[in-house]
Amino acid sequence: MAYVDKRPLEARVVRVAFAASFLFLGLGGVGGLIQALHRTGYFRFITEVTDGNYYTVLTSHGVFMVLFFTIFFLVGTFTWALTRSLDRDLNNPRVTKYWITSMSVGAFLTSAAVIGGFFNAVPLEANVLYTMYAPLKAHPLYYIGLTLFVTGTWVAGYDWISTYLRWRSDNPDRRIPLMAFMVLTTALMWYITTIGIAAEVLLFLIPWSLGLVNEVNPTLTRTLFWYFGHAVVYFWLIPAYLLWYAVLPKLSGGRLFSDPLARVVFVLFLVLSVPVGIHHQYLDPGIPEGFKFVAMTNTMFLLLPSLLTAFTVVASIEHGGRQRGGKGYLGWLRTLPWGNPAFSGMALAGLMFAAGGFSGMINAGMNINYLVHNTFWVPGHFHLTVGTASALTFMAGAYWLVPQLTGKRLVAKRIAAVQPFIWFVGMTFMSNAMHRAGLFGMPRRTAEPMYESFSYDPALGTVGGVNGQVALGGVLLTVSLAAFLYVMVRTWFGGDRVDSPVDSELPPALSGPEHSPRVLDNLKLWVGIAVLLVVLAYAVPIGSIAADGIYSGSETAPVSVLVDAAKVAVGGVAEGAAEVLT
Numbered sequence: 001m002a003y004v005d006k007r008p009l010e011a012r013v014v015r016v017a018f019a020a021s022f023l024f025l026g027l028g029g030v031g032g033l034i035q036a037l038h039r040t041g042y043f044r045f046i047t048e049v050t051d052g053n054y055y056t057v058l059t060s061h062g063v064f065m066v067l068f069f070t071i072f073f074l075v076g077t078f079t080w081a082l083t084r085s086l087d088r089d090l091n092n093p094r095v096t097k098y099w100i101t102s103m104s105v106g107a108f109l110t111s112a113a114v115i116g117g118f119f120n121a122v123p124l125e126a127n128v129l130y131t132m133y134a135p136l137k138a139h140p141l142y143y144i145g146l147t148l149f150v151t152g153t154w155v156a157g158y159d160w161i162s163t164y165l166r167w168r169s170d171n172p173d174r175r176i177p178l179m180a181f182m183v184l185t186t187a188l189m190w191y192i193t194t195i196g197i198a199a200e201v202l203l204f205l206i207p208w209s210l211g212l213v214n215e216v217n218p219t220l221t222r223t224l225f226w227y228f229g230h231a232v233v234y235f236w237l238i239p240a241y242l243l244w245y246a247v248l249p250k251l252s253g254g255r256l257f258s259d260p261l262a263r264v265v266f267v268l269f270l271v272l273s274v275p276v277g278i279h280h281q282y283l284d285p286g287i288p289e290g291f292k293f294v295a296m297t298n299t300m301f302l303l304l305p306s307l308l309t310a311f312t313v314v315a316s317i318e319h320g321g322r323q324r325g326g327k328g329y330l331g332w333l334r335t336l337p338w339g340n341p342a343f344s345g346m347a348l349a350g351l352m353f354a355a356g357g358f359s360g361m362i363n364a365g366m367n368i369n370y371l372v373h374n375t376f377w378v379p380g381h382f383h384l385t386v387g388t389a390s391a392l393t394f395m396a397g398a399y400w401l402v403p404q405l406t407g408k409r410l411v412a413k414r415i416a417a418v419q420p421f422i423w424f425v426g427m428t429f430m431s432n433a434m435h436r437a438g439l440f441g442m443p444r445r446t447a448e449p450m451y452e453s454f455s456y457d458p459a460l461g462t463v464g465g466v467n468g469q470v471a472l473g474g475v476l477l478t479v480s481l482a483a484f485l486y487v488m489v490r491t492w493f494g495g496d497r498v499d500s501p502v503d504s505e506l507p508p509a510l511s512g513p514e515h516s517p518r519v520l521d522n523l524k525l526w527v528g529i530a531v532l533l534v535v536l537a538y539a540v541p542i543g544s545i546a547a548d549g550i551y552s553g554s555e556t557a558p559v560s561v562l563v564d565a566a567k568v569a570v571g572g573v574a575e576g577a578a579e580v581l582t
Contacts, residue, residue: 017076024068031061036474040467054447055127062130070236085177091163099155106148113142133221157187175513196227226277240393251343254320256509260516268305275537299364345396345420356384377438408495422480430473
C-alpha cells in the first residue's frame, strides 16, 4: 500500500510542500543562471540586466533556493518521516492545515515583494539578499511574509511534537524511532535557532521598514541574524542527513550500520548548531575577540557529527555493496546501483559535501577567514554544501518519495538516471572556479567587479578561464534542474498509477536503538545544554552591543512603545493559534 493510500491527509500536505519546494527551486534556478552569465560576461545579450536589478535577482536566488525550496522540502519530508516511523496520523488536522497555509501565504508575500521590485510593477523593493540585516532595508511586505513563513514552521514543529507526545503516552517504554528522533531534535533546534531572527525582524526590521524608528543598530541586527544564519544551514542539511541514514542504505541493498551513532549525530546538532554564528563576524568591530575565538572553537567541534556521518553512511553503503556480491577493498563500489537516480544523487551529494567540509574548515579558522571572507570562495563553499549536499539529495529523495506520494510510477527514467551526474559535473566546474577565484581576490556580492584589475597567481589560471568555468557550470546545472523538473511534472501528472510504485520498506539497522544508552532520548537534557551554550556564547556580546543603544538616530521611538507593539502582535498570533487549536 502506497503512503498516499494509507495517510491521505498527510500525503496531501506533503505533496503541497513538495510542489511549493519544486516551484521555488525552478524560480531560484533561473536567478542562478542569470547571475552566472551576467557576472562572467558570457551571453550578455540574453541576460541584459541593470546593476540594480542584478541584486534583485541575487535576492530572489538566495531567498527562493535557500529558504523556500529547502524548508518546504524539509516540512514535507519530516511530515512523511514522523507519521511513517510512529505509524500514526498527525495529531490535529486543523493545525496541519494552518501551518502549511501560513507558510504558503508567507512565501507568496515575500516573493511578491522580491519579484514586484524587479519588474517595477508595484512600489516594492527587497534587494537585501537572503542575509537580511541593517543597513539594507526591504519593503515591510518582505518581512511580514517571512514572519508568516517562520510562524508556520513553528506551528509545524508543534504539530510534530504533539503527535509524538500522543505516541509516547501510548508507548511509554519504547525507544523513539530513529526518523522521529531526527524530526524532534531538529524541531527543538529550530525553536532555539529562530529566536534570533524573530527578535531581529519583529523588534527591529518591521518597525524600521514601517517608519516607526529612524535607524537601528546594524551590529545588533547583524549579530541576531547570524545567531540564526549559521544554524539554519544545518536545518537545510538535516533532511539530507535523514535521507542518507534512513533511505540510502536501503537503496544500496544493505542496512544502516549504526542507529546509536545516528542519534549521537543529531544530539550534537541540537547542542552545537547555534553557538557558532559569530564565526560569520570575524571582521566585525564591536564583538570581543575572545568570543570570536569561542565561536571558532565551537565550529570546529561541529566537524564531529559530519565525520561520524561520513563513517556511518559509507559503512552502510559498503554493507549494501557487499550484500550485492562486491569483493575486495573497493570492488563493492562497482556493484552499487549507480543507474538508480535516487541512489546516485544521494551518493554524489555526500561526496560533494565532503569537499565542502574541507573548504568549511578554512572559513571557520579566524586568521585564514580574513583572507577569503569577502571573496568568491564563500559562494563556492556554499554551493558545495547547500547547493549540492542538500539540493541534490532532495532531488534524489524526490525520485523515491514522489511515487509513494502520488501512487504513480516514475517516468522518463533514462533522463532521471543521468540528471544527478550532470548536476555533479556542473557543480564541480562552478564551485572549483569559485574557490580558485576567491584565492586571487575576486569579490562576492558584486554585479560588475573589474576582474582584470586583480592580481593573482598565474598557476591558478586566467580570470577568463575561471569565468568560463562558472558560466559552463551554471548552464550544466540549469540543464540538470530542467531535467529533474521535467521528470517530476511528467510523473506527477502523467505517470501510470500502481498499487506499489516503489519498494518503500526500510530495513532495521545492523546496530539498533537497543544498543544505545537511553540518555540519548532525554531531549529535555540536551535542550538544556544547548540553551546553556547559547547563553555562554552570546549573552556578553549581545549585551555589550546593546549597551551602545539598540536603536540609534534622533526621533527614535521609545523602547516601551515597541515593546507594547510587540505584545500586541504576539497576542494577535496567540489568539489566532488558540482558535485553531480549539
